[in-house]
Amino acid sequence: MSESTPTTTVAEERTVSGVSIRLEGVTKRYPGQDVPAVDTVDLDIPAGQTVMFVGPSGCGKTTLLKMLNRLIEPSGGKIFLGDEDVTGQDPDTLRRRIGYVIQAGGLFPHMTVGTNIGLVPGMLGWDKKRIAERTDELLDLVGLDPDVYRDRYPKELSGGQQQRVGVARALAADPPVLLMDEPFGAVDPITRQRLQDELLRIQEELGKTIVFVTHDFDEAVKLGDKIVVFDVGARVVQYDTPEAILAEPAEDYVADFVGAGATLKQLTLARVSDTELHTPVTATVGEASAAVVARAEEAGERYVVVVDGRGRPVSWPSVAELSRTTSVPGGRDERLPVVGLRSTLNDALDAMLAASQGGVVVTGRRDTVAGVLVVEQVMAAIQSTRSEVRG
Numbered sequence: 001m002s003e004s005t006p007t008t009t010v011a012e013e014r015t016v017s018g019v020s021i022r023l024e025g026v027t028k029r030y031p032g033q034d035v036p037a038v039d040t041v042d043l044d045i046p047a048g049q050t051v052m053f054v055g056p057s058g059c060g061k062t063t064l065l066k067m068l069n070r071l072i073e074p075s076g077g078k079i080f081l082g083d084e085d086v087t088g089q090d091p092d093t094l095r096r097r098i099g100y101v102i103q104a105g106g107l108f109p110h111m112t113v114g115t116n117i118g119l120v121p122g123m124l125g126w127d128k129k130r131i132a133e134r135t136d137e138l139l140d141l142v143g144l145d146p147d148v149y150r151d152r153y154p155k156e157l158s159g160g161q162q163q164r165v166g167v168a169r170a171l172a173a174d175p176p177v178l179l180m181d182e183p184f185g186a187v188d189p190i191t192r193q194r195l196q197d198e199l200l201r202i203q204e205e206l207g208k209t210i211v212f213v214t215h216d217f218d219e220a221v222k223l224g225d226k227i228v229v230f231d232v233g234a235r236v237v238q239y240d241t242p243e244a245i246l247a248e249p250a251e252d253y254v255a256d257f258v259g260a261g262a263t264l265k266q267l268t269l270a271r272v273s274d275t276e277l278h279t280p281v282t283a284t285v286g287e288a289s290a291a292v293v294a295r296a297e298e299a300g301e302r303y304v305v306v307v308d309g310r311g312r313p314v315s316w317p318s319v320a321e322l323s324r325t326t327s328v329p330g331g332r333d334e335r336l337p338v339v340g341l342r343s344t345l346n347d348a349l350d351a352m353l354a355a356s357q358g359g360v361v362v363t364g365r366r367d368t369v370a371g372v373l374v375v376e377q378v379m380a381a382i383q384s385t386r387s388e389v390r391g
């Protein structure tokens with residue numbers, strides 16, 4: 001079996017279905033340009049890892065990314081998927097092995113969500129039943145209820161939902177490689193953070209090789225197994241783990257790029273799941289309020305997390321508020337601050353600030369309540385990070 005055939009293996013308890021990518025002397029010279037946009041780049045991207053491309057505007061990140069699926073033809077050099085030299089491969093064949101996600105999902109507006117997702121499998125000649133099953137499976141994977149969304153048109157979705165469908169479409173034929181060009185650039189910060197969390201979850205499950213261009217260094221730190229910092233001509237200035245780049249920027253240039261808030265950026269490395277969460281008293285919608293109030297008082301809690309029939313949080317009222325009701329109300333608090341276990345402490349702090357609340361509800365599997373995190377815990381983490389960095 002050639003290395004470029006996607007295989008599912010478990011390496012260090014991590015699923016890997018991706019293949020490695022190797023660039024040898026890859027160059028792009030646009031017509032009429034004196035200097036190449038991408039100048040003899042060598043790069044090894046390991047199978048199953050997420051590698052983030054960062055660098056100043058115009059340094060050649062997108063050109064390099066698009067040469068990987070040959071939306072742009074290289075002027076020189078070689079590109080390998082696994083051991084296979086794909087430099088001369090027919091671009092259409094190549095693109096079926098490489099999923100591609102762009103800003104706003106890049107969905108076809110005149111096609112339903114289902115048709116958008118089924119495009120590549122359709123081209124590969126899958127039968128209708130298999131395409132329909134795959135479409136529903138992918139909608140589920142990206143957190144959209146197939147019955148609600150498969151027949152909608154892109155304009156009937158929010159920006160974040162369109163982006164989820166874009167990811168589903170890119171994954172449709174189970175390609176080993178996923179290229180993502182600033183996919184979350186156009187959505188609001190809270191949606192962006194949720195999409196990042198979803199991507200981390202999906203990647204944990206699938207282990208694709210992901211190459212991801214971003215302008216947001218925090219995003220690179222949060223999502224990347226490794227980060228490539230480029231300078232003009234796609235010169236690789238540093239290629240390392242987020243931890244190593246934050247701790248020891250290779251050149252002044254990288255230090256400037258990482259920015260003055262490097263200490264605080266360490267918060268982007270700390271996950272909510274690494275923090276000891278508080279277990280709140282929960283109540284189900286419709287339950288007798290008196291029983292819930294008694295439970296909360298016995299536990300010494302002033303707040304109760306209300307969950308729906310599937311254990312997902314809907315509101316976070318005080319015991320005093322609940323004691324004025326007979327049964328637990330079901331109204332969803334649209335401003336309820338919620339983050340996932342894969343969120344960073346930075347995300348948790350943002351969610352608290354956005355909701356003007358001193359805590360967040362943390363959700364885990366299937367969006368059910370995993371615990372709560374309060375601002376004091378985040379502050380304590382900042383303090384300890386600061387003292388660690390100072391040594």
Ligand SMILES: Nc1ncnc2c1ncn2[C@@H]1O[C@H](COP(=O)(O)OP(=O)(O)OP(=O)(O)O)[C@@H](O)[C@H]1O
Nearest residue numbers: 030031033037055056057058059060061062063064
């Ligand atoms: N089709 C083109 N023809 C000529 N020059 C181009 C073309 N596309 C890009 N360039 C130039 O090549 C260089 C690299 O562009 P590229 O879009 O790859 O950079 P980037 O790092 O992705 O930038 P940004 O972060 O702003 O998206 C830039 O100087 C750009 O002006």
